[in-house]
Amino acid sequence: MPRPPRQSRGIAALSLLLAAIAPPVQAADALATFAGGCFWSLEAAFDKLPGVLDTTTGYTGGHDATPTYERVTYGRTGHHEAVQVRYDPDKVDYETLLIAYWHSINPIDRQGQFCDVGPSYTTAIYTHTPRQRRLAEESRTVLEQLKFRRPLATEVRDATTFYPAEAVHQDFARQRPADYARYRRQCGTDAGLAAIWGR
Known part of the structure; x- marks a missing residue:
């Protein structure tokens, strides 16, 4: 039987690892914060998720x-x-x-995301609990080792x-x-994500 593509192996391994290491969810985990380029696109990705x-x-x-x-866009606030x-x-x-977060970004771009360039558009996972930090760091490690074969630009921060x-x-x-669809098309977001994640 042929081996699955490396990309598929990486995503499957990430899903399995997260399921294996995750203890029961606590009430404090009801808030999560992510930075991933333009916040319009990241918000739209999470809005699609049931729950x-x-x-x-x-x-x-x-x-x-x-x-x-x-x-913030000017780049001197640190945000x-x-x-x-x-x-x-x-x-x-x-x-x-x-x-959902990883599939919405280019985690190896250190300059920003797609057409949005600058420090405010770089990527980071802001964790609210030790459990979130552990899961975020483990998921980053899996992607570094099994998919991208290099360190990721995405930071994990408190x-x-x-x-x-x-x-x-x-x-x-x-x-x-209409404005959002035009922005996303002109920015090349969907084409860029397809090239990275194969969709």
Whole structure:
């Protein structure tokens, strides 16, 4: 029997590892935070998952206590564009959120994501509990070893203060679907993800 492609082996191994090492979910795991380029796209990816109660776009990881979109994009606040996910752990687990996250980004790009370049668009997983940190680090290690065969650009950090973005950036894909589709097409997001993840 032929061996499955290396890419498929990596994703399958990641799923199996996360299932094997994950202890029962605790109530504190109902909040997760991810940075993955443009927060419009990352929010849209999580909104599709059953069990996700709500998502909030915003800024985190930096030193500016009053961040705005303009200042964060300019690159001097230290913040990432990020999405905070509130979820029902009885309906969706953190492992599923991690898999959705990885499949929504290019984890080897150290400059940003697709057409969005700059420090605010680089990738990071902000963990709220020791369990989240362990799962995030284990998933990164699996992808480094079995799929990409190199260190990933995505960092794993402790969660810090999360600042919600301006109202115009909340639920952008749902509120302005035509504008979002045009942005995603012009940015080459779907073609880029297909090249990385084979979909």
